Amino acid sequence: MPDLIIYDCDGTLIDTETLYGEVSLAACHALGLTDWSIDHYVDSIVGIPWSDGVKIIEAAHGRALPADFEQKIEDEVALRLETELRALPGVREALGAIGGRRCVASSTSLDPLRRNLAITGLIDLFDPHIFSASQVARGKPHPDVFLHAASEMGAQPQDCLVIEDSVPGVRAARAAGMRVVGFTGVSHDKPRSAARLAEAGALAVIDDFGQWPGLVAGLKA
Structure with missing residues (x-):
């Protein structure tokens, strides 16, 4: 059993990724980035701080984004979050079983x-x-937020286990010297996502929290 389990949130515990993806992709199409698909969005934006994602969109756009670009996305997502946001199935039960x-x-x-x-x-x-990349110098795929979390919790990186749904998150955990499991529960293309997470360094990949307690129990401290 690991000393500390570190959970990513978006796309792992809760499904904000779907909402952000739908709203942000529509905003990108409105800019003229009509060749962007959901796969393009996932590969480029998911798992990194939103401020870094905006820079990627701006680079693809080739010029400055409208002044209200970020705020319009945030406002629409916020409205939808209040009524549509849910925890992933089985999270509470799995965490209770693991302790x-x-x-x-x-x-x-x-x-x-x-x-x-x-x-x-x-x-x-x-x-x-509850720790955020906004509290450290660099966001994922840099290891800063995971190292910050471990330090605050008094845990050694090698004794931590991370669960992550994104390639930048897996890379960040590995860069921090931590073991990491990939999660594809909200992915629209689970086989592709699983392959990318494994390639990035995930020691295993699950798509349902029902699998999580058994996997954790099987790991040596």
Whole structure:
């Protein structure tokens, strides 16, 4: 059993990725990036801080984005989150079965991160051990947020296990010297996502939280 399990949030505990993907991709198409598909969005944007994602969109656009580009996306997503955001099936049951020490380490800024965990009814499982890339110098795929979480929790990186749905997240965990499991529960193309996560360094890939307690129990500390 690992000393500490570190959970990514978006796309792992809750399905914000689908909402952000739909809204952001529509905004990109409106800019004229009509050749962008959901795969393009996932490969380029998912798993990194949104501020870095905006820079990628701007580079693809070839000129400055409209001043209200980010705010329009955030406003539309916020409206949908209040009514559509849900925890992934089986999260609470799996975490209860595993027990032990846990925390969240996410690319999402701290206030929205806490809001989303509260909306989905999961915040009590982690509070106050909720950490964000906005608290460190560099976001994923750099290891900073995972190392920050481990330090705050008094854990050694080699004794931590991370669960992540994105390639940048898996790479960040590996760069931090941590073991990492990939998660494809919200992916629209699970075989492709699983292959990419494994290639990035995930020691295993699951697509359902029903598989999580057994996998954790089988790992040596």
